[in-house]
Ligand SMILES: Nc1nc2c(ncn2[C@@H]2O[C@H](COP(=O)(O)OP(=O)(O)OP(=O)(O)O)[C@@H](O)[C@H]2O)c(=O)[nH]1
């Protein structure tokens with residue numbers, strides 16, 4: 202994930218004392234100002250100042266997936282290939298790439314989808330793990346986000362090996378809870394504050410009403426900063442065994458194999474305990490149980506459903522035995538017979554870092570990753586928002602400047618097929634269409 206470098210940024214051999222680190226990362230945004238702020242901001246020394254892609258006209262993709270995917274995707278195809286080879290060639294054994302992008306706008310969703318496909322074409326053996334941010338109706342300022350989300354998701358279903366989404370609604374709820382907790386107890390008895398009123402308005406989707414543009418920007422960037430720290434903490438857990446030692450290592454490519462029993466169901470949901478700003482669990486079993494609890498999930502409605510595959514990452518002061526005790530929490534979830542033993546366990550000896558909003562560094566932390574049919578709820582909400590616009594052809598003409606109407610309709614159908622695929626899985630007890638449970642050996646009883 203990093204290169205060892207000296208003070209001048211020149212690469213050093215991977216063994217030996219670490220003097221400095223450069224992320225093996227490529228930064229992409231079609232708005233030049235956004236990239237400049239990263240390359241000159243607090244974290245600038247972490248990035249290679251030559252591994253980036255931006256547009257020379259610098260105006261973004263206009264919140265239009267199709268512009269990002271088609272126009273910028275075509276224009277910058279060769280540049281993307283070049284960046285991929287420059288970042289991967291110096292690696293001894295590259296295994297996986299992690300893509301962090303939003304699905305609501307035009308660049309992260311459109312050019313992001315295209316970049317994953319370029320990697321798939323150029324280096325098919327490298328696992329592609331996407332960690333997209335799903336828009337939340339309450340705080341989203343992009344009216345076309347339902348189109349962008351469906352277009353991007355339909356591509357990720359085919360091009361990513363594993364999709365680990367973050368739902369902005371969940372990230373906002375977690376950071377709001379942390380703030381309320383920090384303000385102290387007695388929430389029920391005190392007068393509502395300005396922030397409480399804002400949360401109420403957020404819930405009704407009115408947060409930005411009546412605000413001027415700079416006010417909106419400031420509000421959104423403060424909120425995003427806190428929400429991004431939750432997403433960063435989860436990704437730090439997922440990648441912990443690539444950066445620190447521990448008893449049981451899980452690489453991203455292994456995760457992508459273990460969590461996807463059927464190619465068409467490649468979306469998994471994460472949960473953490475503690476969440477940033479949340480209470481520290483009292484014991485390891487309670488931490489494992491909390492990591493599967495709805496209040497600690499990073500995607501809405503991800504609990505319940507049929508559990509097809511699970512990974513549990515433990516970090517800090519715990520060992521395989523203490524973690525195994527906690528895994529009893531899984532036994533309450535409906536599971537097809539073939540998935541009963543399907544829990545991948547990772548153990549990293551370094552505890553999670555000091556989380557934003559926590560007074561003390563947790564001694565240990567758990568991250569759960571579950572591939573369950575409950576993802577149906579999230580996917581179906583994305584499809585419903587898309588369908589509301591698409592059936593009336595609202596905003597469609599913007600997309601038709603870059604792609605044809607059939608591509609939009611096909612993407613909607615692809616996402617709807619996924620929803621129906623989950624329903625079929627639940628009906629059959631864990632066998633997708635095309636797999637006959639009788640022929641596969643036994644009818645699958647559910648373990649409840
Ligand atoms: N969690 C989180 N969500 C964000 C952040 N910035 C934007 N979003 C969400 O992402 C969506 C908009 O995507 P952006 O990333 O702003 O758009 P973009 O990919 O730059 O695309 P264009 O601006 O159209 O070129 C909306 O749903 C926002 O709510 C952020 O820093 N954190």
Ligand SMILES: [Mg+2]
Nearest residue numbers: 232261306308
């Ligand atoms: Mg942008």
